[in-house]
Amino acid sequence: MSDVTEAEPAPGTADAGVLATFAGSPFAVKALLFGVLVNKLGGFLQVFLVLFMTGRGFTAVQGGTALGVYGVGSVLGVLLGGTLSDRIGARRTIVLGMAGTAALLVAVLHVTLYPLLLVSVGLAGLISQVYRPAAAAYIAELTPGNRQVMVTAMYRLALNVGTTAAPLLGTLLVAVSYDLLFYGEAVAALAYAAVVLVALPRTVATAPQAPPTGSAAPAPPRATYRTVLRDRRYLAYLVAVLLNSAVYIQYLSTLPLALRAQGYSTFWYGAMVAANGAVVICFELLMTKVVQSWRIRTVLTVGFVLLGAGMALYALPGGLAIFFTGTLLWTLAEIIEGPTMFAYPAVAAPAQAGGRYVGAAHAMFGIGTAIGPVVGVALWTGMGRGAWLLLGAVSVLALLPAWFGVGRLGAVASLKGDATPRAADDG
Template sequence: MTEQKSAAPGGGPHPSVMQALRGIPGPIWLVLVGMLVNRLGNFLQIFLVLYLTAQGFSATAAGLALGAYGAGSVVGVLVGGSVSDRIGYAWTIAGSMALAGLGTLTLPHFDSLPPIIVVSALIGLLAQMYRPASAALLVERTPEDHHVMVFAVYRMAFNLGTTVGPLLGALLISHSYTVVFYLEAAAQLVFAVFALTLARSGGGPARTSADDDTPEQSRSYTAVLRDTRYLLFLLALFLNAVVYIQHTSALPLQIRADGHGVGFYSALLSLNAVMVICLELLFTKYVQQLPGRVAVALGVGLVGVGMNLYVAGPSMALYVVATVVWTSGEMIGTPTASAWPGRVAPGHLRGRYLAAAAFPMQIGYAVGPVLGVAAWQASSASVWWLSGAVTVGAVAAAWFGMRDPRSGRPADAGPAVGPSDSAEPATSAAERATSIAEPAGGGAPAAKDTR
């Protein structure tokens, strides 16, 4: 019996998991494997505080260095989006990883706090520049009807590396912190070599003669900010991030208040990680058949419902059910939202659209714990009811923000023109930016992005 294929929004067949894996081009495997290696070696952010305190610095000093790394990371995503649109995606990855690797190599040789803070900020900036470029390459090199599944594969590699990497690092630091940083630098340089190989085959944004005649403001983040419907979608990402991050801020407080230990909290996080790594591709096989805004709104809604369920009481079973619900929402909504910018961004702004989508999530991850802990201290139940209320706004923003920019119709109505429009002339994009509120986005919060 032959497998029945359903129609994608763009008119092509939705791939199964194996079809998607077999259909991934060689250059994209370089990106996926390189990113996996990089995440496996992502030790600095996790162990920087432990390293600095072991070197005799105070906890406050170590916190400043980690904060500098985090601030650099937020800026790095935005810089990476702009640079990748100008010099090419593969060259951006290569430069980002090579320079970050060199910075990581130097960090253990500083013994004064000011240069450590400066270098940490630079490493954070350089180490995150690759992310818009790598996502843009997935869009550029794979068919539109495969985007959702390919981004699910991308997330699986990212989450697998982010989950296993800290365990590997914990084994290595028993020997030497220096070895840990050297291995991170080596992982970054390996990714840089992969990207250089890809650059030789032309890993960059498609450009037309119209792109060169476009005013500078139409090739910058100014053009992104004029896209009002896209901003509505970014609002959905921000609100969802505020709710999602409560699993690392309010949830441990609630678990302790209900009489459960750290081991139970760790088990819930492990349940989330195992579900995402093992089940997200299977979920995506079916989710990709849903209209885009339905998938994202459903996913965002389930994240909020899951968080709201924590108000139900101290039972361990209820905690497990709530975790399964919000993890299911994460798996349903994130791949579709991650693929969204490739469908709606003009080719010459693709890197910036992807980078702009990461920014509100990072802000949400920073603001969410502050709001959540404050609400929990006022009333332990209020943080979970607040999560539900915020989710209503996130669902509405995603629903009304996700419309096809090429026709003004809902995204599920399908594109009005052919796939070549992914690199349409910049003049058309500029006209759209002022007349149609086009949505784009970089995805709902990834499972392990903030851990």
Template sequence: MTLPVWVLLVGTLVNTVGSFLMLFLTLYLTQKGFSPFHAGLALGAWGAGRIAGAFVGGTIADRVGYRFAMALSMFSTAALITALIGAANLGNPWLVVLAALAAALLNGVWRPPAQAMITEATPPGHLVMVMAFWRLAFNLGVLVAPLLGALLSRVSWDLLFWVEAGSSALFGVLALTALPAVAAPASTPAAPSAPAPPTGYGRVLRDGAFVLFLFALLVNGIVYIQGPATLPLHLNGLGYRPEVFGALVSLNALVVICLEVPVTRLTQRMRPRTAVAAGMALTGIGLSLWSVELGIAGLVVATLVWTMGEVVASPSMFAYPGQVAPPHLRARYIAASTVANQIGYSVGPVLGTALWAGVGGAVFWICGALAAVAVLAVLAGVRTVDTVKASTPAEPESVAASTDADPKRVSEGAAVDGSVP
């Protein structure tokens, strides 16, 4: 892997290990004396801000460069989390909600430029595997964060968020000092007599095949999130203790962490269309099996199938937007895919729990049917990456377009680009 990729893997791990706000915000605020309504409103503002932040991040990254966008995101997040602590200590709920919204928006900016830089700094044949390692960094962070957060909260609730602000600032320092400065790729100008082509997200939405991929991500997000959203209600209705749900969720995390990288050694050889469609199909099959009452063994099998859907699809799903995007819109394509997925995760729990209240366990059969729709959208919309490679420069633009005048920085980037994971 290249030096920028290693830096981003470490930065992602540090940032995710310190991501406590989403997990503990409601507890933090209620401990401070805020009402559950205001605590929930602040958490909702955080979720909405993260989605909006991805849109903003795609625009900033494509216009001014990846390193600047990431550093801006991390330093601003650190400052705004500090402001949130101050607002909480003042006891003003509306300042807390505003600070949560602003912090989340700026926090959401970093991911599209990070993913775009990974795409440009990785030889195409290794990108799917590198995305598996990037997801591993995320998943390890997600595994450690709740445990570390619980320990810190025993010392001080404020300390919890001071540490998060510090981890964001540390990632910002890593971005500024260890990543190359990258010029935003220029678009190809239209001929004088030709009408100006659409730019920005208008250009993304004009890509009909990619819009089908976005639709598949949205539907897949709605389907996948029924695991943590609806499964506990279903298990409770069947008379299982909460420990059963906890064990199934832990099994999911363990399998993803242990198997995703080894499985990706095989799936990276597949076309993106095949890997993503197969993974989404497994997700739907696993969810459908949850509606079949076969005892604990059946729940374990269904959970393993659902989990393998994530393992098979996710690395290719993450790699694909950057592979097919025009270079000057790479971060926007990645941001659009991030937003589609996140909207699915946000809408899914509302739809799933409402359906469960009406039809019970049959909600998982409906999820299986929705997964089939997502698979069809992938088969219709996902293009062969080989058709894009012919128009992609052999040298990653993150090295060739460096705005640093430091030749040492440029030569370092060029030297590591030939390495493999």
């Protein structure tokens, strides 16, 4: 791939708005977005796992350990999903993942021995996540380059709405029975599998490109994760994703500690998290309509700087006004950078490697959200408010690998000027 920097969008390829993008998307893309929403609406296990286990007589430590095992399985699951997506196709990968999820949820419900329960939880975390790179890569294959960012924003909206509503639905089910909770999530997983089986074609035909006259077209080499590891620019991008997610996740770990240290009740923390969710759900698509035409480096610069500024602002005195302002700043960063950041991996990937590139990005984001709380709490314990300044600096410094990582002509052109979807072969 070329090392030249970003190009301007090609003339005549204006980015589409929200309604135009959705209306112009193939039925398979709409079905995947709907399926993701249904699946996330039933995503109860991770939220209620600790309560479920302590209610069954296990200790809080055992419940926390199981939740950690689930998280490890989730990271491995997106890597496995990337491999399966490239080898057997998105359709088969999603169906396999959702059917396996349903079976393992039933196993978690009925297994009583702690070691076997840990295995079941870990496998459930793994198999439940294989769909994510498959769905994202498949959507990217069917979407023109100038609509990639907007469609990714729609995909994120489905995830966010489902993730926000799931705890509320789960609370209603738990009031009746934990059995209903687990069977409800299993039904949601099977519903997603059914949507994919019905809506996704086995193959997507595109016009073949003829090989040069007098020569045979060489078959592309089989992609593996070594393909990702040999891509220096993409590895730098993954480092930026890791650092960004490690800073972003501080709102779940260090922020509540900071609020409590200043004497504020849990209500105010909940209000900030609710404000973040409301802004993301209500305004991310509208913001994406504005920023999708920006240069990728511009999007990342604004997003990373706002994230760092929001975190650093928490170090200042000023009470709740400072906390709410900081929260709004990093929430603005999220809705500006999120769709572009997660659209980039699929279009940066070479042929037959889209699933692995997407899987690697999701895995790095997951690793960042796993190690971020540990590092953030340790910094807070040792430095107090100064930890926020260091975290803000990390977000800004992450621009160095981010800028290097996106400095390739092909991927930039695909995100902004290519109005033709790529071929999608589902095996």
